[in-house]
Amino acid sequence: xxxxxxxAFDTPQRERRADNFAMWVFIGSEAxxxxxxxxxxxxxxxxFGPAFAAASKHLSLPLGTFNTAVLITxxxxxxxxxxxxxQRRWHATVWALxxxxxxxxxxxxxKGIEYGKEISEGxxxxxxxxxxxxxxxxxxxxxxxxxxxxxxxxxxxxxxGGIVVIAGMIALWRRCSxxxxxxxxxAVGLYWHFVDVIWVFMFPVLYLINR
Amino acid sequence: MSNAAxxxxxxxxxxxxxxxxxxxxxKRVAWLYLVSLTAFFFLGGAMAVLMRIELATPAxxxxxxxxxxxxxxxxxxxxxxxxxxxxxxxxxxxFLLPLMIGARDLAFPRLNLASWYVFIFGSLFALFAVxxxxxxxxxxxxxxLSTLYANGFVSTAAFGVFIVGFSTIxxxxxxxxxxxxxxxPGLTWFRLPIFVWTLxxxxxxxxxxxxxxxxxxxxxxxxxxFGIGIFNPDxxxxxxxxxxxxxxxxxxxxxxxxxxxxxVVSEVLPCFSRRPLFGYKAxxxxxxxxxxxxxxxxxHHMFVSGQSAYxxxxxxxxxxxxxxxxxIKVFNWSLTLRKGEISFETPMLYALFxxxxxxxxxxxxxxxxxxxxxxxxxxxYFVIAHFHYIMVGGxxxxxMAGLHFWWPKLTGRMYSEIAGRIAATVTFVGFxxxxxxxxxxGFDGMPRRxxxxxxxFQFWNVLSSGGAVVLAIGYLMPLFYLGWSxxxxxxxxxxxxxxxxxxxxxxxxPPPHNFETMPIVTRPAYAYxxxxxxxxxxxxxxxxxxx
Numbered sequence: 001x002x003x004x005x006x007x008a009f010d011t012p013q014r015e016r017r018a019d020n021f022a023m024w025v026f027i028g029s030e031a032x033x034x035x036x037x038x039x040x041x042x043x044x045x046x047x048f049g050p051a052f053a054a055a056s057k058h059l060s061l062p063l064g065t066f067n068t069a070v071l072i073t074x075x076x077x078x079x080x081x082x083x084x085x086x087q088r089r090w091h092a093t094v095w096a097l098x099x100x101x102x103x104x105x106x107x108x109x110x111k112g113i114e115y116g117k118e119i120s121e122g123x124x125x126x127x128x129x130x131x132x133x134x135x136x137x138x139x140x141x142x143x144x145x146x147x148x149x150x151x152x153x154x155x156x157x158x159x160x161g162g163i164v165v166i167a168g169m170i171a172l173w174r175r176c177s178x179x180x181x182x183x184x185x186x187a188v189g190l191y192w193h194f195v196d197v198i199w200v201f202m203f204p205v206l207y208l209i210n211r
Numbered sequence: 212m213s214n215a216a217x218x219x220x221x222x223x224x225x226x227x228x229x230x231x232x233x234x235x236x237x238k239r240v241a242w243l244y245l246v247s248l249t250a251f252f253f254l255g256g257a258m259a260v261l262m263r264i265e266l267a268t269p270a271x272x273x274x275x276x277x278x279x280x281x282x283x284x285x286x287x288x289x290x291x292x293x294x295x296x297x298x299x300x301x302x303x304x305x306f307l308l309p310l311m312i313g314a315r316d317l318a319f320p321r322l323n324l325a326s327w328y329v330f331i332f333g334s335l336f337a338l339f340a341v342x343x344x345x346x347x348x349x350x351x352x353x354x355x356l357s358t359l360y361a362n363g364f365v366s367t368a369a370f371g372v373f374i375v376g377f378s379t380i381x382x383x384x385x386x387x388x389x390x391x392x393x394x395x396p397g398l399t400w401f402r403l404p405i406f407v408w409t410l411x412x413x414x415x416x417x418x419x420x421x422x423x424x425x426x427x428x429x430x431x432x433x434x435x436x437f438g439i440g441i442f443n444p445d446x447x448x449x450x451x452x453x454x455x456x457x458x459x460x461x462x463x464x465x466x467x468x469x470x471x472x473x474x475v476v477s478e479v480l481p482c483f484s485r486r487p488l489f490g491y492k493a494x495x496x497x498x499x500x501x502x503x504x505x506x507x508x509x510x511h512h513m514f515v516s517g518q519s520a521y522x523x524x525x526x527x528x529x530x531x532x533x534x535x536x537x538x539i540k541v542f543n544w545s546l547t548l549r550k551g552e553i554s555f556e557t558p559m560l561y562a563l564f565x566x567x568x569x570x571x572x573x574x575x576x577x578x579x580x581x582x583x584x585x586x587x588x589x590x591x592y593f594v595i596a597h598f599h600y601i602m603v604g605g606x607x608x609x610x611m612a613g614l615h616f617w618w619p620k621l622t623g624r625m626y627s628e629i630a631g632r633i634a635a636t637v638t639f640v641g642f643x644x645x646x647x648x649x650x651x652x653g654f655d656g657m658p659r660r661x662x663x664x665x666x667x668f669q670f671w672n673v674l675s676s677g678g679a680v681v682l683a684i685g686y687l688m689p690l691f692y693l694g695w696s697x698x699x700x701x702x703x704x705x706x707x708x709x710x711x712x713x714x715x716x717x718x719x720x721p722p723p724h725n726f727e728t729m730p731i732v733t734r735p736a737y738a739y740x741x742x743x744x745x746x747x748x749x750x751x752x753x754x755x756x757x758x
Contacts, residue, residue: 007724008309008316008393018318018392025384025418033422036456040430040441043452051447125446126437143447146439150430 005180012179019183023190030158034198037154041147041205044140051140056209058123058135059148063114064207067107068199074103075196078189085185088178093185094170100192101166104159111156115149124149148206155202158195162188220623220720235320236723241306241621243327248294248302249690251334255289256686258282262662263645263679266672271663279662280347281363285340287350292372293334295606296464299471300417301330301382303613304410306621308386310714310721311404313395313730318388326381329374336371340364349660351461354442354453358434366435373428376421379467383417386410395713397732401492404712404736408495409474412502416463416470420506424460427453451516458509466505468602469569470498472609473540476562479612480544482710483559484551487737490543497536504533514585523582530580537573541566556708557631561612564639565605572600575650590660593653596646604642611638611689618693619707623720624700630692638685644678711738 009015045052081096118124122132125142126149133141169176169184176184217223221238224230231239262282265273274282305323309316317323340346346363348356357365390411394403431453433439440446442453481488488494510518510526544566553559575597578584588594615631618624648671653659657668664672706715711734717726734741 006316006318006320008314008318008320008389014392018388021391022319022384022388025387026380029380029384029418029422032419033426036423036426036459037430040426040452040456043449044441044447047449048447126439128438139445140447143440146433146441146446149437150433150439150441154429 023187027194048140051137052144054135055141055144067110068203070107071196074100078192082189085182101163104163221723237317240323244301251293258286263676267676269666281345284346295468313713314393315724317385326378330378333371333374340368354450366432369428376425379417379421383414386414395730405477406474409470409498412498413470416467416502420460420463427456458512462509463505472606475609475613476565479558479562480547481737484548484553485739486551489546494543497539500536515589527582558612558616560635565608568604591653592649592657596649599646619703620719624696625703626696627692634688641681641685645682648675
């Protein structure tokens, strides 16, 4: 039982396989969560296409594009971290992980700026904030912005979760055996890429559709 | 319980509160769940008894309509999410899955303990909602009632259910990974006990359906707290969308609630008829088929919601399809009994009652899957009777069967066989007396969820209320004789029922890491016809004589 974290496993190799598999099952579960929300959005989009297309133009395409680039870069640094772990270049791994979480924070800051801009323009139909939408069919535009805030904030929550886990991993890095380091980087990496992929779907659906 | 005989077993590993609350032993986590779920079962049951007392007379004389609404809502919320969904998986599944596959523990022991804490955290929200004044939306949280009009603690209760969902997903992931990676040498997929197959199918549904419930509950909380009107027609939303999302989870959840019960019965019936399970592969595969079909039939809850007639026809057809794997199971169980040496110990009685009640409830399901009949009986007591036959007559009966069957393994003690048989019979009589009249009431047109009714319905309602009292006695009895057995019961041998299965090859109760030597499997499951299993059964008298 030496070298395994759970007493159930005989060898670290088997435990790592189980870890990896568990992460995929978890991602399957998460995909159903986002799948349901995407479904809600797409049903509404089929019903109120023109209103949604018009409302979509009020989102900031430059900021959205910038954020997409930021997240894809973070996926790249995450992949680097995985590679460095396999090569046992621990110092480089920590730097790659730090860069990944820093890019995650950057995404959140830009998202926050975007939210602030939308709230000041009166495009946030939440918490009884004033809703001053000038385009056609404001009722359904309101639904669009409601969904926009629901979807992007759910994604942001997942990103915050990823950043917290990476930060914790860096903090406990010294106490972690090499085998466990690899297991954790692989697990967090899978999760991080998944959150990125969600954004890769969210960006065109919210910002680009019918533009 | 911490006496000399428990030394070297998992029960002897420290008896303080700390040793229990910080354990990562799957057997102890199972006990944590067992205790908390029992509390919820009786809390939800007490609400049902109050409702039945109210319904003994046509007038609304015991509770006001508002209180009645809260009673049936909380009864449903507590029974579905805080008892039925975790019931068999989190207790017996937790305890037995590693034993049955020959593992030392589940793949992620700490995740397992964490799932219990998440469950308790979520249940605090639900209990707060109860204490603070309740919820009056029904367990289904239908919009726009739940988002615009309901004045109870909807957000609190919904948030509690949302959190408990995480606990369900954690258990599901743990089970799936354990079955894939921790099976003992020689234990191929088609040598797994059916109980493991059903837990596997259940876990798949848990992992893939629960997040959809989470999404719909998030959207409800967003609407109530933040004013995002996704289900509010005034704001461009669609209230029916909630029903689609909700039933996309909640219909598969029905199979979360029944599949593990089917697994328990598949263990008990072969053991007490000394026959291998008939059609093993068909039973295993039908569990998977039920899990898959379960995702495709949610629309049959919405036949009168105004969905298109074509959708109705398709959902009706698919609902009929679910009957096929269910019937495969019932026929195979029945054929297992054929030419068997049947004996009627308590677990067997419960299992046979399951067979009867599940079949009866399932047949009523065919009525409801038929479009025209459903329009007639929709939202009447016919539906109530149907799903109580499956959920209570099926699942709770199977839960009791499993609890009695594995009680010697859980505790190392035997219970009073006489008391067990009486309780099983009282439950069966009480159950039928409670719920059969509701079929009649529903067919005659009594709608669900009202606290008053026209006087001509009183005869059947009085029968049903009387039955509820009998049923309550049937459920309270095990609390006493099993509680007594926990401290005073006769010592159980390792394999009191002379059953197959790895869990019976270790001691009762098992050692902390389950097996002294890790097992190697050389036989198919249910090898009751193979030589080497002596046809002897535990009898308390023989044990006494031997001492």
